[in-house]
Amino acid sequence: MAFRCQRDSYAREFATTVVSCSPAELQTEGSNGKKEVLSGFQVVLEDTLLFPEGGGQQHLITAIADHLFELKTTSWELGRLRSVIELDSPSVTAEQVAAIEQSVNEKIRDRLPVNVRELSLDDPEVEQVRGRGLPDDHAGPIRVITIKGVDSNMCCGTHVSNLSDLQVIKILGTEKGKKNKTNLIFLAGNRVLKWMERSHGTEKALTTLLKCGAEDHVEAVKKLQNSTKLLQKNNLNLLRDLAVHIAHSLRNSSDWGGVVALHRKEGDSEFMNIIANEIGSEETILFLTVGDEKGAGLFLLAGPAEAVETLGPRVAEVLEGKGAGKKGRFQGKATKMSRRAEAQALLQDYVSTQSAEE
Structure with a gap:
């Protein structure tokens, strides 16, 4: 039997009989991105107009892609923000995408009618209808959707009565899909307007930040990227030179022979290794740290192999981090750089104990 939503896709209210009603829970994603469990009821109705699966947008794109380029649809997904059609082709060119989008929107502007019919299994017209075939246990009439002059297809979904109700379709492009498949990404109707609103907002923000018009955004970003790469390269060279200079200074430190410690907020792993x-x-014993003095950072412990093997895990524990090491060097990540003094005291105690034993 056809549901009310299939007989009238525009219906907003109707009366029916409740077949069953039982407590149920639904796992969903909350506004903070975390999963939440909603308590409610599972209600089964004798008939329904709830079928939130679109109005034939995918049907139209699929038909046009097949007609123009023999690109067959193997599956599709109606997403929360965008929808995806899986095409049975390893690649789809930009020219093909543009042609499909142009033709689809021409059909919408032409206000082509959409007709829903039910055919009997023995109707000769069934053989002319596009579809994947029927399940072996299918019984009863076959529901056929016909877009005038475009396509006739077996379909159980909801459809508009005229393509103009789809408003507009925007194909955002393609992505690599499963093996030898291509995913066609599209938006339709009000989603296109929301996408335009977001894009325009981003464009305005970039115009303010980059101090140039939208047509120059790409070039301005490229220049910034090149400048950033040059600055990073120069900064790295200076940091290396500084590391060498610091290493020589530490050799002359009054703490030499005991525990030599150094913290540099702007350093990195390479900086510490150059010094070591x-x-x-x-x-x-060399104890080096870099990063936020009160937050997270990196640490490196170097010196006598036996001492480092013993002290490395203990230092990591004090700094509430983790690491690994070998051959007289232990390094890792820390979450509590504010406890550097405790770690240094631990090292000093070890050195003092070793000296006393000697």
Whole structure:
């Protein structure tokens, strides 16, 4: 039997009989992105007008793609923000996408009528209708959707009575799909307006930030990227030079032979390793840290292999981090750089104990 939503896709209210009603829970995603469980009821009706699966937008795109380029649809998905049609082709060109979009919107502007019919299984017209075939246990009439002059297709979904109700369709492009498949990404109706609103808002913000018109945004971003790469390269060279200079200074430190500690907020893992390599001595314990003084960062412990093997995991524990090491070097990530003094005290105690035993 055809449901009310299939007989009249525009219906907003009607009366029917409740077949069953039982408590149920639904897992959904909340506004904060976390999963939430909603308590409610599972209601089964004798008939329904609830079928929130679109109004034939995919049907139209599929028919045009098949007609113009013999691109067959193998599946599709109605997403929350965008929809996807899987095409049975390893690639779809930009020219093909543009042609499909142009033809689809021409059909909408032409206000082509959409007709819903039910054919009997023995009707000769069934053989002329596009479809994937019927299940072996199918019984009863076959529902056929005909877009005048475009396509006739077996379909159980809801459809508008005229293509003009679809308003507009925008194909955003393609993405690589499953093996030898291509995903066609599209928006329709009010979603196109929302997408335009977001895009225009982004364009206005970029115009203010980049201080140029929309037509120059790409070039302005490229220039910024090139400038950033150059600055990063220069900064890295300076940081390397600084690391070498610091290594030489640490060798002359009054703490040499005990625990030599250094923290640089702007450093990185390479910065610490350059210092450790330049010093390259097992005469002292070297404790280096970089990053936010009160937040997260990186640490490196270098020195006598036996001492580092013993102290490395303990330092990581104090800094509430984790790491690994070998051959006289232990390094890792820390979440509590504010506890550097505690870690340094731990190292000093170790050195003092070793000296007393000697």
